[in-house]
Amino acid sequence: MYSTFSPDCTKVLISSEVMATSQSCSADFVLGMDLGTTSVKVVLLEAQSNRVTDSRSFPTNSDISCTTDTHAKEQDPALIIAALDQCMDALPKDKLKKVKCIGVCGQMHGIVLWKSKSGCEWLSKDEIIRFIPKEDVSQLITWQDGRCSADFLSSLPKPDSHLSVATGFGCATIFWYMKHRPEFLSDFSDAGTIQDYMVSMLGGLEKCVMTGQNAASWGYFNTTTNQWNTQILKDAGFPVHLLPVVVESGAVAGYTSSEWYGIPAHTPVGAALGDFQCSVYSCMTDKGDAVLNMSTSAQLTFGMPAEFSPPSSPDAFCPVAYFPYLHGSYLAVAASLNGGNVMATFVRMLDSWMKEFGLEVNESRIYSQLIQSALAQPNTDLTVTSTLLGERHDPTTSASVSQISPSNLSLGHMTRAVCRGIIENLATMMPPQSLQAAGVRCIIGSGSALSCNPILQQEVERVFPFPVVYGKDVDSAVGVSMVFNDQT
Incomplete structure (x- = not known):
């Protein structure tokens, strides 16, 4: 049986320099995770040698069949997190206790929506603390979603950005819901990619945090100024309150709000990056x-x-x-x-x-x-x-x-x-x-x-x-x- 666990909900947005001082010298590993389109992968990187000591990967099997719209491509966040749980369960517990920080990346462009402070439920079983998405978290509308036709995209306002807006992009998806299912958006206060959701839940953040890498993948984001096209979106009636707070790529979003699979509470969690950029960096x-x-x-x-x-x-x-x-x-x-x-x-x-x-x-x-x-x-x-x-x-x-x-x-x-x-x-x-x-x-x-x-x-x-x-x-x-x- 699971028992409900209430983590410390102290929230903070910190700079990357905190990482070097917030952990003891015994914290020897960095946990990296990738929430991909078909699978989840986690690695433990030994900090001193920059060498991967452990790696686990499991398929998510999270695709959802949509009978009403064949162009829709959605996934179940609960199944993605379940695959992550399988990965974490398979990592050495003694090394997880020595994790000094957590890095998260994942599939870009897509969007999942939730209510702040209630996007997940923390549970404890067999001395392992984990979380599961609540029912009021939306499905993940992925980068493969094809609901935004060429005609629909041409009807949207021109972005102040060097990047075009395409179907499957977070902002385009919100525009589609504004036109076809506006009541759907009223149920949520936050939105992000699946990796942003993960960071928000781990850190117990009051507002979703997003790096420029993921923001650019949503559209309507100026990478030169590192800002959303807020006025353009407001003028179009876009619910700008759903837009995440943007931070620098490589910054830290917050601390883990509780122990998680043996990783100590208050461990820094990096703001989520794009899986593509991270694959290049490797x-x-x-x-x-x-x-x-x-x-x-x-x-x-x-x-x-x-x-x-x-x-x-x-x-x-x-x-x-x-x-x-x-x-x-x-x-x-x-x-x-x-x-x-x-x-x-x-x-x-x-x-x-x-x-x-x-x-x-x-x-x-x-x-x-x-x-x-x-x-x-x-x-x-x-x-x-x-x-x-x-x-x-x-x-x-x-x-x-x-x-x-x-x-x-x-x-x-x-x-x-x-x-x-x-x-x-x-x-x-x-x-x-x-x-x-x-x-x-x-x-x-x-x-x-x-x-x-x-x-x-x-x-x-x-x-x-x-x-x-x-x-x-x-x-x-x-x-x-x-x-x-x-x-x-």
């Missing part, structure tokens, strides 16, 4: 590095010079965006909506076809056979345009198959063409010539989809004329722990 050690990360979606990025300033207004048709990074710097990013999810859809399609013939084949076996067939087919004249999910700079684009002939209809040809299409789409968004002009000398390949798929790796090496390095510790959970370890 591996980009040289200004000549570019990072290609491919998991559910895909991103190709490199660091801009320190003196770079983004343009004053967005170019909705430009495939390259400039994301705020750390210490006022920016990353040039080609962020594609089409990555590992395209291969996953291909596998599900084949599985569905076989079931119609009464055949049951495990999806992992299908995936394995696709790889084997494509390895035996090193080239193909079959062309697959793999923009199955559209792109933010071109939402109307779709996938297509062309150059079909009787000789290229094998599984190997099709798999090779699908993988090639994924990589060539990225190369269209950020051509190799632009990487060369920026001084890129090496590509660091990362992400589960890329690391597990040798065909994608072959296509990367075919399309981009740079050495490609695999196997580096490219990991958002590691990156966020490194960020906050470097602050101390």
Whole structure:
């Protein structure tokens, strides 16, 4: 049985310098966590050596089927936190007692809403204190949400930002609810990404705190001034009271309001960062590095010079965006909506076809056979345009198959063409010539989809004329722990 636990609700917003003095010298670890689209991962980083000693990951299985709107993409925050609990339960208890600070990152753009001071309930079981979301916390509307059509987005006020607003962005989602379900918004006082919610609950914050990395991913945020477009939003009737308080990336949001899995109360909790920026931080050690990360979606990025300033207004048709990074710097990013999810859809399609013939084949076996067939087919004249999910700079684009002939209809040809299409789409968004002009000398390949798929790796090496390095510790959970370890 669980028993209700009431933590100390003293709240404070502190600067990063507090981290170095608030813990005893016996606190030797940084806890990093990544609340991703499909899984949660936590790591323990030994502070002195900057080395990961323990790592755990569990799938969230949190997707919610929406029968009323097929464009909706939502997840259950309770299941995300449950996956986090599984991770925390599996970490060494003796090391958790020595955690000196907590870093949190997660999937960007999405939004979850809650009521301040009542977003969770603290429980104690078997001497372990944890929290669960309350029923009055909304579902997480994710970055994959497609409810905001091109016509709807064009009706919104023009932002004072160098970044365009797209469907799945927090502010766009709120505008959609204002038009279609205004009563829904009246139930809440706070909003943030899922990682911001996590920080708010751990720290017992009276108001949600958000870094510029996540704020920029919501839209209507000026990264130069580090402020929301408050007046523009007010004039449009936007409920600006839902907007989080913005702090610097790398700052601390507050202290844990109680002991949590053995981590002492009053342990500093960093304001949540974006999972993408943290994955880059974990591996980009040289200004000549570019990072290609491919998991559910895909991103190709490199660091801009320190003196770079983004343009004053967005170019909705430009495939390259400039994301705020750390210490006022920016990353040039080609962020594609089409990555590992395209291969996953291909596998599900084949599985569905076989079931119609009464055949049951495990999806992992299908995936394995696709790889084997494509390895035996090193080239193909079959062309697959793999923009199955559209792109933010071109939402109307779709996938297509062309150059079909009787000789290229094998599984190997099709798999090779699908993988090639994924990589060539990225190369269209950020051509190799632009990487060369920026001084890129090496590509660091990362992400589960890329690391597990040798065909994608072959296509990367075919399309981009740079050495490609695999196997580096490219990991958002590691990156966020490194960020906050470097602050101390």
